[in-house]
Amino acid sequence: MMELLDHDTFLQRLAALFESSKEHGSIWLTHKRLIYEGAAITMGSVGGADGENDYPCLVRVTDGDAVKFSTTVNSNELEKFHHAYGTLLKASMTTLRKRDKKREKQRAEQVARRKKKMTEPVVVDGPKRGNGRRKRQRQLKAAGKQEESQRKAKQREEAANAKSASAP
Structure with a gap:
């Protein structure tokens, strides 16, 4: 079952997951536009007062087995979240193997x-x-x-x- 977390908890758990999988293992990160059940899929013309829909971003993390968690990021929080998220990714991906x-x-x-x-x-x-x-x-x-x-x-x-x- 996928666990929905707030941004800070999500980033803390992601850092812990990177630490636990340093020696071996894989982590899958996915980003998707969140669509609610029954909502229109089309973008643009239909929607809010200024004519544009506001879709949050869904960020998921899994190790392919037991650990599965996610968070949703609204467009007004996106820049702040991506700054913290990018910093975490840069710091955590130092153990990647170089291509032969x-x-x-x-x-x-x-x-x-x-x-x-x-x-x-x-x-x-x-x-x-x-x-x-x-x-x-x-x-x-x-x-x-x-x-x-x-x-x-x-x-x-x-x-x-x-x-x-x-x-x-």
């Missing part, structure tokens, strides 16, 4: 080599019988594998295109 760019580069190069190998045609040469027959057989097997991988890649691409075309 060397490993990412190696993986990108490996993927590029695989794609290049898949697109380069395999040349089948050599005698069908006698010396060099085994070499020719390996080349034929490699050509068959390459055709199969190209066919599978084409199917995946078509499925992805069909999925993106059907998505709104």
